[in-house]
Every structure is written in C-alpha cells, then in structure tokens.
Amino acid sequence: MNRQDSQKIDIHTTETGFQYHRGSALSIFKSDRREDVAALVCACLIALGAYAHVNYGWGFAHLRTLVGL
Secondary structure (H helix, E strand, O other), X not given: OOHHHHOOOOEEEOOOOOEEEOOHHHOOOOOHHHHHXXXXXXXXXXXXXXXXXXXXXXXXXXXXXXXXX
C-alpha cells in the first residue's frame, strides 16, 4: 500500500456523493467492538461514581481519607 492509498482507507460515500471518513483508522483499538467495550466500562465507572457520591456522600475528600493522602 502506498501513501496515496493509505489516505483513502475507510472513506464512505453517501447517495448524494458526499464523502466522509469514518475515523476508525485513527482509533487506538484494533476493533470497533473493543472500543465500544472500553467506552461501556468507562461509562459504568462514571455512573457508579455518581451513584456513590449522591447516595453515600462519597467524593474526593472521602477517598483521600480512605487512601490516606
């Protein structure tokens, strides 16, 4: 594959002729599924952190006392 072809990877064309790059060539993951799983894990951790903060009053100050910083 030469440099010219490498820039055309994953270019999609709509019915009207508009071309766009999906962006998966810029990903650090080997597949879209791994990227989706990583995003799901991050979203779950954020949701659990928000739940703990709202229901238990946990925050950074409470975590500092638990860790001892």
